Amino acid sequence: MPTPYPALLVAGFRRFSTYRAATAAGALTNTVFGAVKAAVLVGTVAAAGGSVSGYGAAQAATFAWVTQALLAPVAVFADDELAQRVRTGDVAVDLARPVDLQLAAWADDLGRAAYTVLPRGLPPLAVGALTTGLALPGRVDGYLLAVVALALGVSISFGCRHLVNLSAFWLTDVRGLTTLYTVVATVLTGLSVPVGWFPPWLAVLAAATPFPSMLQAPVDVLTGRVAGAEALRVLATQVAWLGAVLLLGRVVLARGSRRLVVQGG
Amino acid sequence: MTRRTSPEVVLEVRDLVRDYVVRRPVGRFRRERRVVRAVDGLSLQVRAGEAVGFIGANGAGKSTTVKLLTGVLVPTSGTVRTCGLEPSRQRRELARRIGVVFGQRSQLWWDLPLAESFRLLAAIHRLPRPAWEPRLADLVDRLDLGGFLTTPVRQLSLGQRMRGEVAAALLHSPGVLLLDEPTIGLDVLASERLRRFLRSEREEHGTTLLLTTHDMGDVQRLCDRVLVVDGGRLAYDGDLPGLARRVGAQRVLVVDLAAPGPPLHVEGATVLAVEGDGLRQRLAFSPERTTAAEVLARVAAVADVRDLSVEEPDVADVVRQLYAAAAQEQRRAGDRES
Amino acid sequence: MGEPSPYRAVLASRVRAQFSYRVSFASDVVANVAVGVSEFAVVYVVFSRVDTLGGLDVWQAALVFALANLTFALADLAVGHLDRLPRHLRAGTLDAFLLRPASLLGQLATSEVSLKRLGRVGVALAVLVVALPRTDAPADLRTAALLVTATVGGTAVFAAVFVLAGALQFWLVEGAEAVNSITYGGSNAASYPASVFPDPLRWAFTYVVPATFVAYLPVLTLLGLPGPAGSPSWLGWCSPAAALVVAGVAGLAWRAGVRYYTGAGS
Numbered sequence: 001m002p003t004p005y006p007a008l009l010v011a012g013f014r015r016f017s018t019y020r021a022a023t024a025a026g027a028l029t030n031t032v033f034g035a036v037k038a039a040v041l042v043g044t045v046a047a048a049g050g051s052v053s054g055y056g057a058a059q060a061a062t063f064a065w066v067t068q069a070l071l072a073p074v075a076v077f078a079d080d081e082l083a084q085r086v087r088t089g090d091v092a093v094d095l096a097r098p099v100d101l102q103l104a105a106w107a108d109d110l111g112r113a114a115y116t117v118l119p120r121g122l123p124p125l126a127v128g129a130l131t132t133g134l135a136l137p138g139r140v141d142g143y144l145l146a147v148v149a150l151a152l153g154v155s156i157s158f159g160c161r162h163l164v165n166l167s168a169f170w171l172t173d174v175r176g177l178t179t180l181y182t183v184v185a186t187v188l189t190g191l192s193v194p195v196g197w198f199p200p201w202l203a204v205l206a207a208a209t210p211f212p213s214m215l216q217a218p219v220d221v222l223t224g225r226v227a228g229a230e231a232l233r234v235l236a237t238q239v240a241w242l243g244a245v246l247l248l249g250r251v252v253l254a255r256g257s258r259r260l261v262v263q264g265g
Numbered sequence: 266m267t268r269r270t271s272p273e274v275v276l277e278v279r280d281l282v283r284d285y286v287v288r289r290p291v292g293r294f295r296r297e298r299r300v301v302r303a304v305d306g307l308s309l310q311v312r313a314g315e316a317v318g319f320i321g322a323n324g325a326g327k328s329t330t331v332k333l334l335t336g337v338l339v340p341t342s343g344t345v346r347t348c349g350l351e352p353s354r355q356r357r358e359l360a361r362r363i364g365v366v367f368g369q370r371s372q373l374w375w376d377l378p379l380a381e382s383f384r385l386l387a388a389i390h391r392l393p394r395p396a397w398e399p400r401l402a403d404l405v406d407r408l409d410l411g412g413f414l415t416t417p418v419r420q421l422s423l424g425q426r427m428r429g430e431v432a433a434a435l436l437h438s439p440g441v442l443l444l445d446e447p448t449i450g451l452d453v454l455a456s457e458r459l460r461r462f463l464r465s466e467r468e469e470h471g472t473t474l475l476l477t478t479h480d481m482g483d484v485q486r487l488c489d490r491v492l493v494v495d496g497g498r499l500a501y502d503g504d505l506p507g508l509a510r511r512v513g514a515q516r517v518l519v520v521d522l523a524a525p526g527p528p529l530h531v532e533g534a535t536v537l538a539v540e541g542d543g544l545r546q547r548l549a550f551s552p553e554r555t556t557a558a559e560v561l562a563r564v565a566a567v568a569d570v571r572d573l574s575v576e577e578p579d580v581a582d583v584v585r586q587l588y589a590a591a592a593q594e595q596r597r598a599g600d601r602e603s
Numbered sequence: 604m605g606e607p608s609p610y611r612a613v614l615a616s617r618v619r620a621q622f623s624y625r626v627s628f629a630s631d632v633v634a635n636v637a638v639g640v641s642e643f644a645v646v647y648v649v650f651s652r653v654d655t656l657g658g659l660d661v662w663q664a665a666l667v668f669a670l671a672n673l674t675f676a677l678a679d680l681a682v683g684h685l686d687r688l689p690r691h692l693r694a695g696t697l698d699a700f701l702l703r704p705a706s707l708l709g710q711l712a713t714s715e716v717s718l719k720r721l722g723r724v725g726v727a728l729a730v731l732v733v734a735l736p737r738t739d740a741p742a743d744l745r746t747a748a749l750l751v752t753a754t755v756g757g758t759a760v761f762a763a764v765f766v767l768a769g770a771l772q773f774w775l776v777e778g779a780e781a782v783n784s785i786t787y788g789g790s791n792a793a794s795y796p797a798s799v800f801p802d803p804l805r806w807a808f809t810y811v812v813p814a815t816f817v818a819y820l821p822v823l824t825l826l827g828l829p830g831p832a833g834s835p836s837w838l839g840w841c842s843p844a845a846a847l848v849v850a851g852v853a854g855l856a857w858r859a860g861v862r863y864y865t866g867a868g869s
Contacts, residue, residue, distance in 0.1 A: 047657075
């Protein structure tokens with residue numbers, strides 16, 4: 001029997017491809033924020049005398065544009081789609097389907113990410129290339145690794161967002177939690193400032209979370225900041241975090257659905 | 266049409282046209298721009314105190330006309346006068362004189378108790394307390410809202426909410442009440458209750474009623490005049506019996522057959538509906554030209570009839586036939602053009 | 604009691620409604636404090652690496668951040684919901700507003716008030732109170748007058764930007780998030796010393812969306828600092844004027860938007 005998950009992935013892609021105007025709007029906003037971020041980071045590098053933690057002006061600008069390009073595919077900001085289904089009880093329908101809820105949602109999210117990569121990613125990169133220029137490596141193998149790192153980053157992000165949504169089994173209102181998650185993720189993924197610039201205490205805190213593996217890791221691989229054996233080590237860290245969040249997700253989902261069965265939604 | 270005693274005209278529409286521009290995706294990237302004419306040269310007059318049913322198929326232009334009458338939409342061409350005002354230009358002034366109920370849209374604050382919504386609407390209409398409190402008490406009493414005044418609107422049943430919507434639209438005692446599908450989704454009892462209230466409101470205050478509806482019960486129980494709109498034009502204006510006469514006041518023979526079969530096209534009758542693969546067929550015939558017995562005899566000649574009944578003219582069927590006739594005319598016109 | 608003001612009655616009702624769900628209101632406020640703190644994280648991390656950014660030291664930059672966040676949060680609290688117009692368009696609830704004898708913009712503006720934004724206001728005020736004494740700002744009336752002018756003017760600028768954003772959404776509908784680039788994007792741009800912006804960006808955030816008028820220019824004036832070329836010191840007093848200009852444009856756009864919605868013109 002064929003596995004249904006590739007079909008679900010395609011469905012996720014299709015589902016998001018219908019929001020064309022919203023995609024264009026998001027790309028515009030990402031680009032405007034990218035311009036401000038590039039200016040602030042380049043200004044910081046200039047104030048520091050030309051380099052901050054190995055970032056020159058070109059690298060800082062590139063970081064700003066690439067993080068904006070990958071913000072949508074990685075989905076740094078939490079949504080509450082599943083939480084709403086849990087709240088309304090519709091999740092019972094999902095659980096009754098002959099597919100694994102977590103794997104199905106993962107496939108759907110990868111499809112979403114695959115759709116958003118180009119329309120949400122290219123505009124900020126194009127504007128970046130035309131204004132500040134982009135410092136990207138010329139070797140192909142780095143890009144192949146970057147695709148893997150991005151897929152892992154999206155998956156880790158999915159795992160964490162899924163966990164936030166599953167909290168709806170216990171919380172009546174997940175809005176506060178999703179906002180908190182988004183706030184923490186905005187800083188610790190490296191979306192605002194490179195993780196390498198963090199003061200020591202914040203760097204330690206970030207390293208103890210999966211957040212840098214979502215965005216900073218694929219950006220590092222893509223921009224050639226890490227390469228070769230070091231890149232593989234970054235990927236290994238990603239794989240470890242992915243395993244951890246997916247496993248935790250399974251446990252939480254099992255508990256949550258048991259609660260649903262026992263208490264009847 | 267002549268009316269000897271003529272109260273003032275409260276709703277007046279002349280040569281009204283309203284176009285919509287719709288943009289649909291064509292293929293993957295292109296979008297097609299298309300102009301759709303929702304109202305096409307409509308003219309009508311409603312006088313104070315009338316109760317008018319505005320009926321027509323989906324997309325016939327009913328809701329658009331209501332929006333044009335209330336000033337929510339501006340006409341593409343033609344004129345609209347509601348209570349002597351030009352709705353789109355004098356929208357706020359007009360809002361004090363009319364009440365509007367949209368069956369599928371709420372004007373209440375969904376997260377607040379019903380009573381709070383009334384209080385806010387009174388403030389928005391700048392009604393002094395001595396004016397609205399007795400009015401509300403009266404509406405609460407007649408619409409039986411007392412049991413759920415303190416319940417947030419989102420927790421009300423549809424029937425309760427609709428009664429709340431009607432009270433909200435009448436709080437400022439408007440002379441004209443426009444209702445767009447007021448009974449949609451309501452069960453028989455809830456609809457009947459609402460109709461009874463609307464009749465009493467009209468008797469007591471002489472309120473002019475214009476309602477769009479799909480429910481012929483609304484028309485039969487509430488309206489003394491029917492407007493049928495089709496393709497954005499007026500297809501009929503008169504009373505209900507007149508509408509039945511207009512399409513030939515047909516009776517319907519319902520036959521249940523022993524075995525499924527094709528539609529029974531027999532002389533003197535037209536097939537209205539075929540159910541269960543042809544097990545039950547509804548045949549309309551004009552009593553002036555033939556009799557039920559003749560139609561039955563012709564049917565029995567081609568099919569094995571197990572059971573039968575005869576229905577008197579049904580308003581819904583009458584309207585359906587009116588449409589069918591109009592559509593045929595259009596097809597013929599189209600044939601001539603091509 | 605005379606005629607009650609329609610707008611005030613609705614607003615008071617919205618405020619009461621928010622306080623009636625105390626637990627979720629408290630958690631929303633906390634979440635908004637976190638938003639404010641995380642916005643400040645950029646300033647914090649950057650100044651852990653450098654002593655100045657765009658010619659401002661950490662306290663001066665913190666002052667820019669504080670003013671930008673304070674004014675944006677206040678505007679967001681009052682009228683931030685205006686940029687959710689498509690929700691009304693899709694649900695058809697805009698018609699209900701049009702059927703009432705009051706102005707549409709007035710009704711929409713007072714239809715909601717997000718007191719949870721007080722969390723972000725609090726963070727901005729805290730940064731302001733801590734940073735101000737650590738700059739060379741003289742403790743005199745002129746400082747007070749400039750801060751009040753900047754707060755009122757900046758709030759008005761962002762409020763007008765929200766009205767403009769709402770107006771644009773009559774056309775955008777499905778692509779409504781595009782207005783985030785002028786609302787949240789404007790707030791983001793206002794939070795940093797504009798001297799680091801390349802000229803076209805600074806120009807856009809001065810003369811198109813007047814974000815630099817909100818915080819950066821007043822802080823330069825307050826501290827007597829020279830700005831980038833073409834920004835004389837008196838510009839720091841001009842955020843109310845900038846607000847008037849945006850409000851004028853927003854008002855025209857809003858009227859055009861309503862006309863577009865009702866089909867009066869295209």
